[in-house]
Amino acid sequence: MKVLVAVKRVVDANVKVRVKTDGSGVELSNLKMAINPFCEIAVEAAVQTKEAGHASEVVAVSVGSDACQEQLRTALAMGADRAILVQAPDGLEPLAVAKALKAIARQEGADLVVLGKQSIDGDNNQTGQMLAALLGNAQGTFASKLEFAGEGVKVTREVDGGLETLHLTLPAVITADLRLNEPRYASLPNIMKAKKKPLDLVAIDTLGVDVSPRLKVLKVTAPAERDAGKRVGSVSELVQMLKTEAGVI
């Protein structure tokens, strides 16, 4: 079984982002970038699948600018065998990314594509679902457990109020939720080894997919500032303030 894992470059989760003054988006210059946290979980799941003997090869794919090679190298250091960068402008819409991933999945003959459930920059939660539809494959989204058996994979999904278990026939698409695993840290020897692993560059216009935008961002605004808190001296003062100032009791 060949596993493709989609890796997105995003602003590091610990960075506090600022909205651009013209409200057209978020300031990205000179910020620390990282693998999208849910993609890290997807890479770990793909690598564990190979380590358990269910997969023969793990291929990491990113769609974006040349800078994404940094995140692909991290995926290689975590244990992916090789990587593909689909060279494209950063910030493509999920549909365009899904089309590019579909083309690569077909070229590679992937049996399983693992993605993060969501990218923490766009909060789209769309690419995996669109990819499954474009490929005509089964999908197991928000996966918190994977078990390989026979010709398919059993996926436990986090749903409102509980867990749902599905059996997917391969080929299939899975999106990783937070509790699927705890991604490993890439060790220094593996980071060094990853530098020598193959990383192929594919120009997006060679894939024959229409990536023209369908959406226009009208405005981005920062969340409203929270009022400063007040320190109270006693419980009775707190009760008094909840009555008179907050008006909640």
Ligand code: AMP
């Ligand atoms: P989204 O639909 O944007 O929330 O992203 C869900 C998942 O799709 C991410 O966690 C990635 O696994 C994958 N994905 C989205 N955009 C890209 C991209 N530009 N390159 C590679 N994978 C991506």
